[in-house]
Amino acid sequence: MNVREEQADILLIGGGAAGCYAALTLGEKHPELNVLLVDKANIKRSGCLAAGVNALNAYITPGHTPQDYVDYAKEDAAGIVREDLLLSMSEGLNDVTAKLEKLGLVIQKNPDGSYAARGWRNIKINGENIKPILAKAVLDQSNVNVRNHVNIVDYLVVDGKVCGAWGLDLKQEEIVLFIAKAVICATGGAAGLYQPNHPGTSRHKMWYSPFNTGAGYAMGLRAGAEMTTFEMRFIALRCKGTIAPTGTIAQGVGVPQVNSRGEKYQGKYGNTTAQRLWAVVRENLSGNGPCYLATRGISPEQAAALERAYLNMAPAQTLFWRESGLSPQEFDVEIEGSEPYVVGGHTASGYWIGADRSTTLAGLFAAGDVAGGCPQKYVTGAFVEGEIAAESAAKFAAEAAPKMDLTVIKDTISKQVQHFSGADTETPYTAERLEEAMQQAMDEYAGGIKSHYGYSESSLKIARRHIERLQGLSDNLRAADAYGMLKIFELRERLLVCQALLAHLAARKETRWPGFAEHLDYPEMRDEFKVFINSRLEQGEIKIIRRPLAAALEEAVS
Amino acid sequence: MSIAIEKHKCVGCGRCTEVCPGNLLQMRNRKAAIRDVRDCWGCTACVKECPRKAIYYYLAADLGGRGGRLYAENNEKEIKWQMQWPDGSKEEIVTAKQEANQY
Numbered sequence: 141m142n143v144r145e146e147q148a149d150i151l152l153i154g155g156g157a158a159g160c161y162a163a164l165t166l167g168e169k170h171p172e173l174n175v176l177l178v179d180k181a182n183i184k185r186s187g188c189l190a191a192g193v194n195a196l197n198a199y200i201t202p203g204h205t206p207q208d209y210v211d212y213a214k215e216d217a218a219g220i221v222r223e224d225l226l227l228s229m230s231e232g233l234n235d236v237t238a239k240l241e242k243l244g245l246v247i248q249k250n251p252d253g254s255y256a257a258r259g260w261r262n263i264k265i266n267g268e269n270i271k272p273i274l275a276k277a278v279l280d281q282s283n284v285n286v287r288n289h290v291n292i293v294d295y296l297v298v299d300g301k302v303c304g305a306w307g308l309d310l311k312q313e314e315i316v317l318f319i320a321k322a323v324i325c326a327t328g329g330a331a332g333l334y335q336p337n338h339p340g341t342s343r344h345k346m347w348y349s350p351f352n353t354g355a356g357y358a359m360g361l362r363a364g365a366e367m368t369t370f371e372m373r374f375i376a377l378r379c380k381g382t383i384a385p386t387g388t389i390a391q392g393v394g395v396p397q398v399n400s401r402g403e404k405y406q407g408k409y410g411n412t413t414a415q416r417l418w419a420v421v422r423e424n425l426s427g428n429g430p431c432y433l434a435t436r437g438i439s440p441e442q443a444a445a446l447e448r449a450y451l452n453m454a455p456a457q458t459l460f461w462r463e464s465g466l467s468p469q470e471f472d473v474e475i476e477g478s479e480p481y482v483v484g485g486h487t488a489s490g491y492w493i494g495a496d497r498s499t500t501l502a503g504l505f506a507a508g509d510v511a512g513g514c515p516q517k518y519v520t521g522a523f524v525e526g527e528i529a530a531e532s533a534a535k536f537a538a539e540a541a542p543k544m545d546l547t548v549i550k551d552t553i554s555k556q557v558q559h560f561s562g563a564d565t566e567t568p569y570t571a572e573r574l575e576e577a578m579q580q581a582m583d584e585y586a587g588g589i590k591s592h593y594g595y596s597e598s599s600l601k602i603a604r605r606h607i608e609r610l611q612g613l614s615d616n617l618r619a620a621d622a623y624g625m626l627k628i629f630e631l632r633e634r635l636l637v638c639q640a641l642l643a644h645l646a647a648r649k650e651t652r653w654p655g656f657a658e659h660l661d662y663p664e665m666r667d668e669f670k671v672f673i674n675s676r677l678e679q680g681e682i683k684i685i686r687r688p689l690a691a692a693l694e695e696a697v698s
Numbered sequence: 699m700s701i702a703i704e705k706h707k708c709v710g711c712g713r714c715t716e717v718c719p720g721n722l723l724q725m726r727n728r729k730a731a732i733r734d735v736r737d738c739w740g741c742t743a744c745v746k747e748c749p750r751k752a753i754y755y756y757l758a759a760d761l762g763g764r765g766g767r768l769y770a771e772n773n774e775k776e777i778k779w780q781m782q783w784p785d786g787s788k789e790e791i792v793t794a795k796q797e798a799n800q801y
């Protein structure tokens with residue numbers, strides 16, 4: 141493959157919510173900087189926001205303060221959060237919302253002009269076109285160049301400092317080296333680690349974007365960055381089959397969960413995000429399932445409004461209601477838990493960062509779902525982190541770039557690509573089959589759907605052996621074109637994220653978030669685990685590091 | 699869960715191949731084609747992007763599908779979501795872009 145080189149002051153990897161907002165910030169506030177935004181797809185519809193979103197889930201409504209949001213998120217995560225990160229995120233939520241409205245996002249208003257709220261930290265919007273709106277604003281910035289359809293594979297690291305990244309241009313079939321003074325990683329979280337709800341034809345009908353494969357986590361691990369809290373997995377409670385959001389119905393219309401006996405069971409389990417999922421798991425195991433959202437009896441107007449709301453973010457649900465004849469007015473809506481994801485915008489998994497969103501690697505910043513310590517970010521929180529990371533990267537880039545010799549780096553990259561290219565392979569396996577095997581092992585032995593999200597020390601050991609085996613096999617895969625190679629690289633990054641996740645799950649010998657992660661050998665919460673479980677990849681092994689909860693900034697970046 | 703492309707309607711403009719968040723759509727002999735239907739997330743970005751309504755979205759059999767098709771006619775003001783059922787009958791729901799979700 142041909143090798144192309146590009147230079148910029150700042151390289152943004154991933155043009156989703158966080159990456160686009162970072163680009164917008166650099167465009168408006170730092171026109172002197174030359175910025176490159178690279179995405180594996182086209183930023184018009186790439187990432188989690190592709191289909192649209194339902195509401196802005198993080199907003200500080202009148203009468204509340206950013207500290208209220210910090211307290212809420214801390215409780216929801218049973219204490220394992222970085223309060224400094226949560227506070228700086230919460231403080232920016234309303235400004236980024238106002239900015240999005242200016243760009244054209246439709247937000248519902250009360251008669252007095254204030255935003256119409258759905259609960260105290262959530263506002264009503266039409267989020268169908270949130271991504272095209274954001275992408276257009278980015279393309280309007282004269283100092284920002286966008287490279288669509290380029291999948292980043294790894295960072296360029298010189299003397300411990302991140303100086304760029306390289307990737308595959310999927311349309312041009314080229315290797316591209318991006319050299320930059322500072323790099324922001326915003327590649328989102330990791331889906332596709334566990335067997336999904338529908339492993340057959342609808343294997344990609346999952347909640348999180350199946351195209352966010354954990355690239356940012358894997359690149360960080362390979363470069364030696366410290367990661368945090370992978371073991372706080374996120375599992376979504378969703379409408380059966382379509383995996384469409386339930387909040388629209390539960391909080392929006394305001395209906396309770398009921399089991400098949402018509403009992404409202406929620407009170408027995410608590411009301412954190414994990415407990416709401418746990419409730420369904422327990423009810424099913426006790427023979428009271430399936431579970432439902434009790435929509436039967438809502439008005440025709442409510443049903444029609446629901447149909448439109450779902451079309452704006454998860455059209456499958458509306459089609460399902462019409463096609464099956466199971467309209468929400470006449471039938472309760474069945475719910476189920478998804479497979480587990482690693483996603484730092486909902487839980488606290490990701491890069492261990494400082495208040496300025498710098499990672500433990502010089503020159504590298506992180507924002508959005510890839511960044512750890514700061515759960516409940518959602519789309520607006522990802523914007524705020526993008527903004528903070530952009531300002532920090534701009535400051536960093538003001539220092540002169542070190543001279544670097546690219547000859548060796550280029551040679552290594554070419555060899556790596558060469559290793560995986562070729563039409564003929566000696567192996568009977570394909571990337572697809574190995575991915576299935578990985579998902580199956582994680583499902584059975586590392587707390588997937590099949591094991592009701594529970595695992596034990598011995599089951600985690602078995603999972604680890606499978607992941608090691610598959611990592612070995614993946615080395616023999618070959619592909620004839622850039623897309624085929626993408627599939628190999630995606631598999632390998634998922635396997636590495638699984639390796640880290642298994643080490644994290646094993647290290648937290650307690651059950652802090654029943655539902656999200658249940659350690660069957662240690663079914664209780666334990667005081668000695670009021671710490672962060674962090675990790676680094678060292679010589680192929682995941683090394684676990686425990687850090688105190690009130691970690692200060694210096695500690696975070698030391 | 700997937701989309702299907704009606705080749706006779708496709709004019710080969712390539713717009714759908716640009717927007718798919720998973721790079722799943724390609725041009726083959728000047729018509730759009732999906733690499734593998736099992737990889738479709740069902741985001742409907744391509745359905746809304748196609749100027750010819752050549753792409754429809756359907757519920758696969760494992761999700762309870764009964765042969766219905768969902769098309770989208772997307773303009774500046776609204777999206778007309780058109781459902782077509784196996785018996786040939788049709789239904790439409792319009793979502794206005796200036797109207798926020800009620801829930």
Ligand SMILES: Cc1cc2nc3c(=O)[nH]c(=O)nc-3n(C[C@H](O)[C@H](O)[C@H](O)COP(=O)(O)OP(=O)(O)OC[C@H]3O[C@@H](n4cnc5c(N)ncnc54)[C@H](O)[C@@H]3O)c2cc1C
Pocket residue numbers: 153154155156157158159178179180181183186187188189192193194195196197198267290291292293326327328329347348349351352353355356485486507508509510517518519520522
């Ligand atoms: C289905 C769904 C519905 C949601 N609904 C809501 C909602 O109603 N309200 C709300 O507030 N939040 C919602 N969220 C959460 C919100 O969408 C996310 O928190 C937010 O998008 C995270 O931003 P991000 O930039 O980290 O990730 P993303 O927006 O997913 O962006 C990641 C980007 O990185 C790119 N990328 C990935 N890997 C690579 C690579 N190797 N090289 C180059 N580029 C790469 C991807 O293509 C993508 O564009 C929802 C999420 C999902 C999945």
Ligand code: SF4
Pocket residue numbers: 700701717718719720722723732737738739740741742743744745
């Ligand atoms: S629905 Fe979305 S994921 Fe599926 S082919 Fe179309 S654009 Fe791609």
Ligand code: SF4
Pocket residue numbers: 703707708709710711712713714715729730747748749750751752753
């Ligand atoms: S957008 Fe529609 S007409 Fe254009 S290539 Fe795709 S399917 Fe064909």
